Amino acid sequence: MAKIKKTLLSIVFSIVILFGWSVFNSNNVNADEKVYEIGTDVTFPPFEFANDQNQYVGIDMDIIRTIAKNEGFKVKIKPVGFNAAVQALDAGQLDGVIAGTTITDERKQKMDFSAPYFKTGVVMAVGQNSSIKNFQDLKGKRVAIKTGTAAGDYAKSIQKKYGFKTVTFDDSNNVYNDVTTGNSVACFEDQPVMQYAIKTGAKLKIVTKPANGGAYGFSVKKGHNQELLKKFDAGLKKIKSNGQYKKIVAKYLGASAVASQKAHKTQNTFISLWKQNQGALLGGLEQTVILTVLSIFFATIFGIFFGMLGVVPNKFANGVSTTVIYIFRGLPLLVLALFIYTGVPNLLGEKIPAFVAGIITLTLNEGAYTAAFVKGGIEAVDGGQMEAARSLGLPYGKAMRRVILPQGLKIMVPSFINQFIITLKDTSILSIIGILELTQTGKIIIARNLEGFKIWTMVALIYLVIITLLTWLSKWVERRMKG
Amino acid sequence: MSTKIEVQNLKKSYGSNEVLKGLDLIVKDNEVVVMIGPSGSGKSTFLRTLNKLEEPTAGKIIIDGHDLNDPRVNMNQVREKIGMVFQHFNLFNNLTVGENVMLSPVELGKMSKADAELEARELLKEVGLEDKFNAKPQSLSGGQKQRVAIARTLAMKPDMILFDEPTSALDPEMVGDVLAVMKKLAKAGMTMIVVTHEMGFAKEVADRVIFMADGHIMEEGKPEEIFGNPQNERTQEFLNKILNV
Numbered sequence: 001m002a003k004i005k006k007t008l009l010s011i012v013f014s015i016v017i018l019f020g021w022s023v024f025n026s027n028n029v030n031a032d033e034k035v036y037e038i039g040t041d042v043t044f045p046p047f048e049f050a051n052d053q054n055q056y057v058g059i060d061m062d063i064i065r066t067i068a069k070n071e072g073f074k075v076k077i078k079p080v081g082f083n084a085a086v087q088a089l090d091a092g093q094l095d096g097v098i099a100g101t102t103i104t105d106e107r108k109q110k111m112d113f114s115a116p117y118f119k120t121g122v123v124m125a126v127g128q129n130s131s132i133k134n135f136q137d138l139k140g141k142r143v144a145i146k147t148g149t150a151a152g153d154y155a156k157s158i159q160k161k162y163g164f165k166t167v168t169f170d171d172s173n174n175v176y177n178d179v180t181t182g183n184s185v186a187c188f189e190d191q192p193v194m195q196y197a198i199k200t201g202a203k204l205k206i207v208t209k210p211a212n213g214g215a216y217g218f219s220v221k222k223g224h225n226q227e228l229l230k231k232f233d234a235g236l237k238k239i240k241s242n243g244q245y246k247k248i249v250a251k252y253l254g255a256s257a258v259a260s261q262k263a264h265k266t267q268n269t270f271i272s273l274w275k276q277n278q279g280a281l282l283g284g285l286e287q288t289v290i291l292t293v294l295s296i297f298f299a300t301i302f303g304i305f306f307g308m309l310g311v312v313p314n315k316f317a318n319g320v321s322t323t324v325i326y327i328f329r330g331l332p333l334l335v336l337a338l339f340i341y342t343g344v345p346n347l348l349g350e351k352i353p354a355f356v357a358g359i360i361t362l363t364l365n366e367g368a369y370t371a372a373f374v375k376g377g378i379e380a381v382d383g384g385q386m387e388a389a390r391s392l393g394l395p396y397g398k399a400m401r402r403v404i405l406p407q408g409l410k411i412m413v414p415s416f417i418n419q420f421i422i423t424l425k426d427t428s429i430l431s432i433i434g435i436l437e438l439t440q441t442g443k444i445i446i447a448r449n450l451e452g453f454k455i456w457t458m459v460a461l462i463y464l465v466i467i468t469l470l471t472w473l474s475k476w477v478e479r480r481m482k483g
Numbered sequence: 484m485s486t487k488i489e490v491q492n493l494k495k496s497y498g499s500n501e502v503l504k505g506l507d508l509i510v511k512d513n514e515v516v517v518m519i520g521p522s523g524s525g526k527s528t529f530l531r532t533l534n535k536l537e538e539p540t541a542g543k544i545i546i547d548g549h550d551l552n553d554p555r556v557n558m559n560q561v562r563e564k565i566g567m568v569f570q571h572f573n574l575f576n577n578l579t580v581g582e583n584v585m586l587s588p589v590e591l592g593k594m595s596k597a598d599a600e601l602e603a604r605e606l607l608k609e610v611g612l613e614d615k616f617n618a619k620p621q622s623l624s625g626g627q628k629q630r631v632a633i634a635r636t637l638a639m640k641p642d643m644i645l646f647d648e649p650t651s652a653l654d655p656e657m658v659g660d661v662l663a664v665m666k667k668l669a670k671a672g673m674t675m676i677v678v679t680h681e682m683g684f685a686k687e688v689a690d691r692v693i694f695m696a697d698g699h700i701m702e703e704g705k706p707e708e709i710f711g712n713p714q715n716e717r718t719q720e721f722l723n724k725i726l727n728v
């Protein structure tokens with residue numbers, strides 16, 4: 001039994017060290033070159049979207065990459081979603097954002113913009129068979145918009161006047177879907193985006209002229225990364241004069257380009273979809289597994305530590321334990337993830353990688369639950385056991401270690417297994433901070449091919465398979481511990 | 484005969500409920516004191532203050548010359564010398580019978596594991612359970628558990644042992660075996676305070692019987708005095724009740 005414990009421990013340790021090393025290592029590969037982390041949207045075609053190979057392409061992507069190449073810097077694209085990108089930029093987690101960001105006075109309070117690189121206006125689109133023609137027809141109806149976008153702001157600004165309701169979504173795909181399914185009667189979107197979506201398959205039509213004309217700009221946090229902004233502006237001038245800019249726009253908005261994209265959309269069977277996306281999904285799975293293993297490891301240590309603090313005969317320690325459990329069990333995981341990813345850098349002035357923020361989030365949250373059942377498990381051991389041990393002269397620590405903990409652990413085993421499974425599932429919430437785990441990978445694939453049902457089925461099946469494996473592993477360990 | 488335990492004006496309250504209302508008691512070396520009294524009178528509480536499983540509210544406890552109020556006194560060392568046997572045995576459920584007996588001498592560095600095992604086997608033989616060395620506590624009867632608990636206490640070579648109703652959770656046919664072990668200890672000169680309602684045991688081995696009620700010692704004396712000719716009205720009332728059930 002002791003031998004098995006030792007082997008298991010050493011296996012866990014080697015896994016942790018291995019992962020720790022690979023994470024550390026991958027962060028240091030490019031340490032000698034200046035790499036800017038650029039945030040962008042998950043899907044905002046034709047400006048940014050993942051292609052068949054799950055590489056990010058689009059007008060924005062081509063512009064930033066071309067400029068980077070010309071001006072001699074590197075970029076790392078982070079498709080975290082528009083909102084998350086803007087927040088992460090403000091938190092100092094990202095160096096720049098290029099995400100079809102309309103330049104507005106309000107945004108200028110928080111960001112410095114480049115010269116405009118694309119002119120646009122807001123249009124309204126409705127279902128193909130809809131009779132709605134203008135804003136007046138929207139009275140009492142529901143309109144879909146995307147959070148934090150200029151098109152959304154425009155819709156809200158005229159919402160009172162025309163008496164419609166708005167519903168917001170985090171990515172464009174869901175906005176269009178809401179209209180095609182009839183949940184909403186119309187959506188507001190930037191003109192090129194809408195045009196491109198319709199050309200590539202969205203079953204919508206544009207019914208208004210572009211309004212509220214504006215322009216997109218590349219942005220950095222106000223007062224920060226000024227040299228990056230300068231390089232962008234200089235680079236933009238260059239590609240506009242040397243024809244590269246025109247080429248990029250034509251590539252995505254020219255008739256032939258769009259047609260070829262559309263032609264690409266063949267009928268997709270489950271098998272062919274799997275073959276196309278296998279690589280991406282398995283990559284997502286790997287991230288999910290790494291996140292799960294590391295989080296379980298740290299959350300267990302955290303949980304045992306704070307659970308023990310809750311039972312030692314010391315009022316202060318008990319108070320600390322109760323407070324920690326109360327706070328981190330009470331906070332929704334989503335809020336905690338965003339707080340750590342965007343809030344902590346604001347406090348410390350240090351970037352933290354999304355991956356590390358994710359591990360910290362899960363450690364705190366799952367660790368708090370673990371602490372609660374560790375505490376409960378120890379308290380569930382009959383009080384007479386501790387009294388008998390102390391009456392023999394055993395000090396508290398020895399009595400705890402030799403008598404109480406072994407009995408408490410037995411009580412806790414089912415809770416541990418349960419918590420491991422919950423941790424695995426909770427990694428999906430980390431998609432909110434842009435970690436490319438399984439759920440986020442699924443989101444991105446769907447944003448590209450609109451095959452929501454089939455892809456989510458695959459994602460769900462993968463989760464079930466690993467949850468089953470994890471359950472088996474836990475039960476096996478449990479049996480070994482008993483034996 | 485030297486004094487083993489000296490208690491002066493001992494008080495204990497739980498919140499506003501005063502359970503011990505000022506007890507005085509002296510127990511000499513080799514003395515066997517039996518404590519009787521109605522339920523809730525504070526007998527368990529009293530025993531538990533003697534090894535500080537309960538912190539007294541006021542008063543003085545001197546064990547073997549060590550004043551327990553003295554902050555320099557190491558309570559763990561004092562406890563090594565005061566055995567305690569509980570009504571519900573409290574054997575360590577995660578350990579075998581042998582490990583139960585060996586745990587504290589080994590953990591506290593009193594003996595090597597090998598010596599402790601020899602000692603444990605010897606003690607288990609004394610309580611008639613030499614064949615249970617590898618058994619789990621869960622597989623024992625109540626009477627067997629209590630005898631293991633006594634062996635576990637003896638493994639620390641205590642100077643005195645406190646028994647809190649050691650037979651009251653047992654089936655009647657088990658009581659005799661446990662009492663036999665306790666009588667043997669008493670006759671071998673162990674200092675003991677025993678809370679019990681086993682009158683036969685008290686008559687046979689007690690040097691003194693103490694009647695406790697409402698957090699006070701109401702009466703004390705030789706067994707034949709207390710049982711044959713109780714002076715206090717409460718004592719008479721109590722004895723009538725338990726002898727006429």
Ligand SMILES: Nc1ncnc2c1ncn2[C@@H]1O[C@H](COP(=O)(O)OP(=O)(O)OP(=O)(O)O)[C@@H](O)[C@H]1O
Pocket residue numbers: 497500502520521522523524525526527528529
């Ligand atoms: N931990 C505690 N908290 C509060 N009150 C307690 C506690 N332990 C004991 N008491 C109270 O102290 C009083 C005396 O209890 P104690 O167990 O000492 O009585 P006893 O004489 O041993 O009774 P019994 O014969 O039933 O064992 C009771 O009223 C009981 O409710």
Ligand SMILES: [Mg+2]
Pocket residue numbers: 526527528647648
């Ligand atoms: Mg009692």
